[in-house]
Amino acid sequence: MPNDSVFRRLSDPPDGEVTIRFDGQPVAAREGDSVAAALLAAGFAALRTTPAGGNPRGPWCMMGVCFDCLVEIDGVPNMQACMTPVREGMEIRPMSGARSLGGGDG
Amino acid sequence: MHRTEFAIIGGGLVGMATAWGLVRQGRRVTVFDEGDIAFRAARGNFGLVWVQGKGVRLPDYARWTRLSASLWPGFARELEEETGVSLQLSKPGGLELFLDEGELDTHAADLKGLRDALGGDYPFERLDGTALRKLVPSAGPDVVGAIFGPEDLNCNPLYLLRALAQAVVGRGGRIVNGAAVRGIKPDSGGFILDNGGQWAAERVVLCAGLGNTTLAPMVGLEAPSWPDRGHLLITERLRPFLDHPTAHVRQTGDGTVQIGASHEDAGFDDATSAQVIGRIARQAARLFPVLENVRVVRSWAALRVMSPDGHPIYDESDIHPGAFVATCHSGVTLAAVHAMLLARLVAGDDPGIPYLESFSAERFRVPQAV
Numbered sequence: 001m002p003n004d005s006v007f008r009r010l011s012d013p014p015d016g017e018v019t020i021r022f023d024g025q026p027v028a029a030r031e032g033d034s035v036a037a038a039l040l041a042a043g044f045a046a047l048r049t050t051p052a053g054g055n056p057r058g059p060w061c062m063m064g065v066c067f068d069c070l071v072e073i074d075g076v077p078n079m080q081a082c083m084t085p086v087r088e089g090m091e092i093r094p095m096s097g098a099r100s101l102g103g104g105d106g
Numbered sequence: 107m108h109r110t111e112f113a114i115i116g117g118g119l120v121g122m123a124t125a126w127g128l129v130r131q132g133r134r135v136t137v138f139d140e141g142d143i144a145f146r147a148a149r150g151n152f153g154l155v156w157v158q159g160k161g162v163r164l165p166d167y168a169r170w171t172r173l174s175a176s177l178w179p180g181f182a183r184e185l186e187e188e189t190g191v192s193l194q195l196s197k198p199g200g201l202e203l204f205l206d207e208g209e210l211d212t213h214a215a216d217l218k219g220l221r222d223a224l225g226g227d228y229p230f231e232r233l234d235g236t237a238l239r240k241l242v243p244s245a246g247p248d249v250v251g252a253i254f255g256p257e258d259l260n261c262n263p264l265y266l267l268r269a270l271a272q273a274v275v276g277r278g279g280r281i282v283n284g285a286a287v288r289g290i291k292p293d294s295g296g297f298i299l300d301n302g303g304q305w306a307a308e309r310v311v312l313c314a315g316l317g318n319t320t321l322a323p324m325v326g327l328e329a330p331s332w333p334d335r336g337h338l339l340i341t342e343r344l345r346p347f348l349d350h351p352t353a354h355v356r357q358t359g360d361g362t363v364q365i366g367a368s369h370e371d372a373g374f375d376d377a378t379s380a381q382v383i384g385r386i387a388r389q390a391a392r393l394f395p396v397l398e399n400v401r402v403v404r405s406w407a408a409l410r411v412m413s414p415d416g417h418p419i420y421d422e423s424d425i426h427p428g429a430f431v432a433t434c435h436s437g438v439t440l441a442a443v444h445a446m447l448l449a450r451l452v453a454g455d456d457p458g459i460p461y462l463e464s465f466s467a468e469r470f471r472v473p474q475a476v
Contacts, residue, residue, distance in 0.1 A: 009122070021348040051343040051361055052362070078342055078401065091357050097345075098342075098343040098344050098361040099342065099343070099344055099345065100344070100345040101244070101344060101345065101347055101397075101400070
């Protein structure tokens with residue numbers, strides 16, 4: 001018996017479209033995209049600023065290792081954009097420095 | 107044969123602080139650091155400069171600890187100016203939080219006894235839950251009260267170690283890495299060290315933590331100790347929410363929260379246990395409910411260096427003068443006195459602390475029946 005494959009074929013035309021929002025702006029994404037892939041494809045490079053120096057950072061490793069793609073997703077801070085699949089209506093906000101303890105990045 | 111005036115065995119906080127104190131006096135110093143197989147308490151600790159509760163059974167230990175805490179700000183300033191490394195020393199004032207009224211009563215009674223033993227000179231304040239939450243609004247509803255110690259501090263212990271190492275080298279000291287000292291032989295008033303190569307030293311200071319127990323008898327000293335394992339957790343970085351260090355939870359200068367203070371006798375095993383990690387994480391979330399959904403990004407365990415009574419051991423060898431031992435579990439708290447005063451003692455000067463005799467390992471010698 002083969003295992004469940006971790007590989008997927010790129011589908012063209014895409015499986016379907018969803019709309020997510022980044023910092024309030026609607027962004028068209030493909031079903032199956034990670035949040036990071038969708039935002040990069042839409043032209044957003046910097047998704048957060050660092051707690052240490054306030055410098056802009058964006059997705060780099062795209063495989064859950066570098067933690068440079070942290071964003072707030074539906075109110076949950078410090079989510080890895082590259083490890084989170086898009087869902088219709090998702091609200092994404094950039095992480096600005098360290099998270100606060102109020103729940104959001106406020 | 108290599109030569110040095112002072113051989114410091116151990117490149118942790120005790121060794122580096124003592125070494126810096128010596129190079130500050132213009133002495134020639136070589137620090138021997140075992141390498142990454144060592145247990146390295148200096149790289150695994152909690153970073154508190156902690157006064158409250160130390161010395162309940164030995165008031166001289168409270169005196170020594172308070173002296174160090176009072177010297178700490180000046181020590182930190184000098185080290186920071188010399189190296190450009192910020193030690194992230196907090197403003198004074200630490201808290202031990204209690205979830206159990208009986209435990210708070212016991213701790214407060216211990217501190218009151220210590221205050222009496224010190225002739226009334228021992229500041230602390232008992233806070234009830236309401237007073238505590240006024241000072242620390244994030245303390246949870248289960249916290250029944252706290253002891254506020256106005257002399258407690260915290261710092262970043264890794265920057266402290268780095269700054270000391272940089273300052274030792276900057277003043278011409280040498281650090282020899284990766285070559286454990288396996289043998290020390292007294293030799294015509296000095297000492298020959300075997301660390302793979304051969305070194306001749308005029309004086310030797312044992313600062314090897316748990317390793318001192320094996321090394322001390324080679325020069326006519328003793329330094330009994332046992333490993334007390336503590337677990338530590340680090341969270342993701344958070345906006346500042348906790349100004350005062352507490353005995354179990356502190357927010358670092360970088361925004362991460364460090365959670366700790368477990369104690370286990372696990373022998374020489376510094377592996378982590380999921381059970382203990384879970385226990386201290388749950389406790390931290392009871393003390394500070396805001397931490398409930400915060401991510402833990404790192405965890406580790408390290409071994410405290412505990413003498414049989416928990417107090418430091420400082421001694422010079424009677425049989426082989428010039429050989430010293432310094433064993434303690436409070437390398438951060440005592441860094442200032444080690445640099446400013448212990449370094450003078452091992453250099454042959456009188457640091458003017460008569461009660462240092464209380465820390466001799468003589469106290470562990472049980473008189474033999476005649």
